[in-house]
Amino acid sequence: MQTDKHIRIGNGYDVHRLAGGRDFWLGGCCITHTKGCVAHSDGDVLIHAICDALLGAAALRDIGFHFPDSDPKYKGIDSKQLLTDTMSLVRAEGYEVGNVDTVVCLQSPKIAVCIPDMRQTLARVMQVSETRISIKATTTEGLGFEGREEGVSAYAVALLTK
Numbered sequence: 001m002q003t004d005k006h007i008r009i010g011n012g013y014d015v016h017r018l019a020g021g022r023d024f025w026l027g028g029c030c031i032t033h034t035k036g037c038v039a040h041s042d043g044d045v046l047i048h049a050i051c052d053a054l055l056g057a058a059a060l061r062d063i064g065f066h067f068p069d070s071d072p073k074y075k076g077i078d079s080k081q082l083l084t085d086t087m088s089l090v091r092a093e094g095y096e097v098g099n100v101d102t103v104v105c106l107q108s109p110k111i112a113v114c115i116p117d118m119r120q121t122l123a124r125v126m127q128v129s130e131t132r133i134s135i136k137a138t139t140t141e142g143l144g145f146e147g148r149e150e151g152v153s154a155y156a157v158a159l160l161t162k
């Protein structure tokens, strides 16, 4: 019989297109920028990638399954609410967060100064210690859609324990 040590890993990835005249939400924080993400929700790619990593680790499908962008209920929704709801789904299965590690890929603006705020915000929303949340940022050296500043992508991995 398979023994389950109750350690589960999940990964998540998300992309949103950037366009002018909208707020740029990232990691639950509004970042000063000339563009923002185009989305049904507030377009927070980092939170969306984290939600998918958490759901994936618990084998609970994906963010689109639970919060479909065809549902008017989620139009313009604060992604922090999606993360709150995702944590409820994960905790309902008896899991707690071991750690979450992420990478945000964007050419500009430089978000290093915003990382402490994003970490603190995510920790509060997820009700975990900040020490369990890591946010990293990289440019793509001008290559691809991130490099052309047409969009932003984010990767996340999450470890869950039971």
Ligand code: MG
Pocket (backbone or CB within 6 Å): 014, 015, 016, 039, 043, 044, 045, 048
């Ligand atoms: Mg998304």
